[in-house]
Amino acid sequence: MDWGTIVQSLANAVVLGSIYAMVAVGLALAFGVMQMANFAHGEFFMLGAYVVYVLYALGGMPFPVAVIMAFPIVAAFGLATERLIFRPTRGNVLAGFMATAGAAFVLQVLVGQMWGVGLMRSVPTPYMGATDIAGAHISWQRLIIVPAMVVMVGGLRFFLHRVRLGKALRACAQDAEAARLQGINLNRITAVAMIISGGFAGVAGALMAPIAPVTPYMGHTFAITAFIVVIVGGMASIEGALLASFLLGFIHTFVTTYFDNVIATMVGVLFMAIVLIVKPSGLLGRARA
Amino acid sequence: MPVPRVNPEIASALALLAVLCIAPFIVSEYRVGVLIIFFINVILVSSYRVVTTTGDWTLSHVIFLGVGAYATAIMAKNFGWPFWLTLPISGVATAAVAMMVAFPLLRTKGFGFFIGSFAIGEFIRHVWIKFHDPFGGPRGMISIPTVEIGEIDFYDSINFYFLTMIIMVVALGVIYRLDKSRIGNAWKTIYLDEDLAESIGIHVFHYRATAFAVAAFFAGIAGAMFAHLNGAIDPHNFEVDTMVYLVIWIVVGGNATFWGPIAGVSVMSFIFELSRPLAEWRPLLFGVILIIFLTVLPGGLEMIYEKVRSRFFGSRAGAG
Numbered sequence: 001m002d003w004g005t006i007v008q009s010l011a012n013a014v015v016l017g018s019i020y021a022m023v024a025v026g027l028a029l030a031f032g033v034m035q036m037a038n039f040a041h042g043e044f045f046m047l048g049a050y051v052v053y054v055l056y057a058l059g060g061m062p063f064p065v066a067v068i069m070a071f072p073i074v075a076a077f078g079l080a081t082e083r084l085i086f087r088p089t090r091g092n093v094l095a096g097f098m099a100t101a102g103a104a105f106v107l108q109v110l111v112g113q114m115w116g117v118g119l120m121r122s123v124p125t126p127y128m129g130a131t132d133i134a135g136a137h138i139s140w141q142r143l144i145i146v147p148a149m150v151v152m153v154g155g156l157r158f159f160l161h162r163v164r165l166g167k168a169l170r171a172c173a174q175d176a177e178a179a180r181l182q183g184i185n186l187n188r189i190t191a192v193a194m195i196i197s198g199g200f201a202g203v204a205g206a207l208m209a210p211i212a213p214v215t216p217y218m219g220h221t222f223a224i225t226a227f228i229v230v231i232v233g234g235m236a237s238i239e240g241a242l243l244a245s246f247l248l249g250f251i252h253t254f255v256t257t258y259f260d261n262v263i264a265t266m267v268g269v270l271f272m273a274i275v276l277i278v279k280p281s282g283l284l285g286r287a288r289a
Numbered sequence: 290m291p292v293p294r295v296n297p298e299i300a301s302a303l304a305l306l307a308v309l310c311i312a313p314f315i316v317s318e319y320r321v322g323v324l325i326i327f328f329i330n331v332i333l334v335s336s337y338r339v340v341t342t343t344g345d346w347t348l349s350h351v352i353f354l355g356v357g358a359y360a361t362a363i364m365a366k367n368f369g370w371p372f373w374l375t376l377p378i379s380g381v382a383t384a385a386v387a388m389m390v391a392f393p394l395l396r397t398k399g400f401g402f403f404i405g406s407f408a409i410g411e412f413i414r415h416v417w418i419k420f421h422d423p424f425g426g427p428r429g430m431i432s433i434p435t436v437e438i439g440e441i442d443f444y445d446s447i448n449f450y451f452l453t454m455i456i457m458v459v460a461l462g463v464i465y466r467l468d469k470s471r472i473g474n475a476w477k478t479i480y481l482d483e484d485l486a487e488s489i490g491i492h493v494f495h496y497r498a499t500a501f502a503v504a505a506f507f508a509g510i511a512g513a514m515f516a517h518l519n520g521a522i523d524p525h526n527f528e529v530d531t532m533v534y535l536v537i538w539i540v541v542g543g544n545a546t547f548w549g550p551i552a553g554v555s556v557m558s559f560i561f562e563l564s565r566p567l568a569e570w571r572p573l574l575f576g577v578i579l580i581i582f583l584t585v586l587p588g589g590l591e592m593i594y595e596k597v598r599s600r601f602f603g604s605r606a607g608a609g
Contacts, residue, residue: 037400088584093400094346098540099583101533105576113569220529224411227404235401262419269412276405277393 004135009257010250011136017249018149019204023222024229024241025153026200032173032236033193034186035093036086039100042223043107044198047074048205049214050111053123056209063126063210067148070206071199077107078198082191090190104219112216123209145207152200153242159196160238169193173236228272234285243283247271298548306458313450321446327558328450328457329514334538334550335464336507341544342473343500344480345402348532349390349410353505355527356383356413357512362433362522363423372436372443376456376513383509384502386413391501395494398483407529417524429523436517443517453514460507467503468547476500530572537579543589552590 023045030036038044048070056066081103089095127140159166171179172189180186205219212218229248233240248268255264275282313321337350360379364370370378390409397405417424424430436443436452443449467473475496478486487493516522534557542553557575564571582589 035400085580085584092587094403095583095587097400097403098346098533098536099580101536102576102579102583105530105533105572105579109570109573109576117569224408228408231401231404231408262415266412266415266419269408269415272405272408273393273412276397276401280396280401 005257007135008137009253011133011138012257013246013250013253015138015142015145015249016253017246018146019208019222020225020229020245020249021242022145022149022152022200022204022207023226024233024245025156025238026197027226028230028233028236028238028241029156029200030193030197031230032238033169034086034090034172034176034190035096036082036190036194036197037093037097037100038081038194038197039097039223040081040104040107041197041201041226042219042221043104044074044077044201044219045205045208045222046111046214046216046219047077047107048202049123049209049212049218050115050205051202052206052209053115053214056126057123067203067206070202074202074205075195075199078194078196078201079191081198082194086190086194087187108216117216123214125210141210148203148207152203156196156200156238165192225268228268232272232275232282234282237282237284240282240284309454313447318446321450323558323562325446325450325453325518327554328453329511329518330538330554330558331551332457332460332507332511332514334535334542334554335461335547336504336511337535337539338544338547338550339464339467339476339507340500340504341539342468342476342480343497344483345395345398345406345497345501346536347394347501347504348403348407348529349413350504350508351527351532351535352410352413353383353387353508354512354515355417355522355524356386356505357509358516358522358526359417359424359430359512360509361513361516362430365434365517366430366432367423369434372438372517376510379513380506380509383512384506387502387505388498391498395497395501410527410529410532414524414527425523427524429521429526431521433516433520433522435520449518453518456510456514460510464507465547472496472499533579534575537575539589540579540582541589543591545588545591549589549591552594556590 023041026044027038027041030038030041051070051073052063052066055061055069056063059066061069081100085099085103086096089099125141127144130137130139131143132138160170161167168179168184169189169192171182171184172186176186179189204222225248229244230241232248233242233244248271251271252261252264252268255267279285309324312324316324333350333354337347340347340350357379360382361375364375364378365372390406390413394402394405394409417429418427420426436449438452441448443452475486475491478489478491479493479496483493515526538554538557539550540553541557542551543549557578560574560578561571564574567574586593588595
């Protein structure tokens with residue numbers, strides 16, 4: 001185990017942790033508000049990648065514009081999911097979760113029928129080249145994920161702590177009934193939460209489009225990881241999701257470097273199982289009443 | 290009502306069974322194959338209902354189908370053991386695996402349990418992908434021998450049809466008895482109110498673990514038949530997509546009664562066969578059906594049946 005490998009793995013782990021964070025924070029946010037557990041979160045990620053494929057690779061728009069467009073487009077799907085699925089099944093976590101599994105099927109088929117199932121869509125790399133940071137060699141395309149994540153999570157924190165609507169959202173996450181007594185419109189809050197959640201997943205997928213193979217089924221593995229992250233971090237906690245993202249990013253990268261990625265997935269799941277045994281509420285989760 | 294009479298549920302089931310005994314001699318070879326798959330699915334969905342009666346909607350149930358299938362494949366192919374030995378061992382092995390994962394898993398409930406079971410299932414699936422010996426890695430296992438008992442060769446599909454049907458009937462009989470027993474009532478009590486169940490002396494952990502293991506046992510039996518039917522298995526067979534189909538069957542049927550999931554799998558198998566020309570659109574169709582049943586028709590076909598019946602015949606008094 002030489003120094004160069006360690007530094008390189010550290011850099012890879014930070015990039016991977018940032019991707020996990022972008023996907024998992026949205027999932028944790030939606031779960032925190034009225035327990036909306038979105039099985040189709042991975043498919044939102046996939047839709048984000050297809051926005052970049054259509055607008056940038058096919059449509060010739062600049063890459064940053066395509067990435068930014070992914071936010072409102074996928075957020076619209078988030079809003080639709082809230083209206084059509086989470087609102088009718090409110091109060092029943094499992095029903096919402098299973099119905100969004102149906103939504104995942106629907107989105108996979110629609111995307112597959114529109115743009116093809118078989119071959120993966122190739123998205124040309126907009127930012128060629130790589131840079132060296134403290135001995136780690138890392139491509140620009142991967143590096144931009146880190147500041148993008150910092151900006152998005154920073155923006156979310158600002159929204160949740162400084163903006164009135166964001167504060168209302170946190171109030172709902174703490175105690176929906178009490179929040180309603182203060183005159184907060186629950187339907188509006190759940191809609192906002194799903195818009196943010198969808199948008200985040202969309203942008204994450206958009207940024208990954210040039211790196212990951214773009215297929216209708218690409219969301220699967222990311223969704224599984226995001227759910228593991230959210231469980232380890234403590235279900236509804238955004239800080240917990242961030243912490244767990246980087247922890248799992250490090251575990252996955254180092255195990256992949258020294259063994260292989262099948263073992264890395266198994267270690268990630270085992271890690272989650274250990275957290276469930278030792279602290280079922282997750283690393284930063286509050287005990288539920 | 291002191292007049293002894295035949296339970297109408299059992300009577301209709303026996304009539305249906307009589308039809309199924311004649312069916313393979315009338316319908317085409319292809320349809321016989323479809324019916325065999327259907328029998329396996331009935332065992333699978335009925336075993337799944339056992340664990341859902343406690344409120345534990347596990348997402349690892351098709352993984353247990355896989356555990357049974359892999360256990361059978363290894364015993365039949367690598368050791369050459371006879372079917373009458375491998376079938377029960379497959380069930381017991383699957384229940385044993387379930388008990389092992391139940392220990393960490395049952396510390397969670399509700400949504401945590403759902404996701405936890407999903408992740409542990411993925412762990413088991415990755416074990417199959419990772420270890421070429423004995424699981425065959427990502428390509429799985431091929432040329433699993435067909436069943437032979439004494440002189441009878443079950444390569445013949447009609448023989449295999451009756452073998453699967455007998456196993457299904459026995460499995461359903463056991464599950465039905467369990468459902469009506471004290472144990473079954475304890476499971477349903479846990480679902481209704483866990484704290485209350487605990488306070489009247491039901492050991493919640495013990496009963497949840499029992500339900501989990503019993504469900505896994507029958508999933509393992511279904512898996513054994515699945516392995517022999519297909520002659521080949523691979524880790525893709527047991528992906529989460531398959532699990533979603535299983536969830537669709539039970540959501541469409543409902544899980545309040547023993548018959549609900551069976552009704553669900555019957556109707557959905559029918560739709561599955563009808564939609565064969567549109568195979569690539571099928572997940573969309575099933576996804577939409579799942580969403581509709583969960584948002585507009587919760588309770589499934591059972592609930593619809595109950596509503597229609599009470600509307601025309603009044604509500605049932607003293608239902609058992």
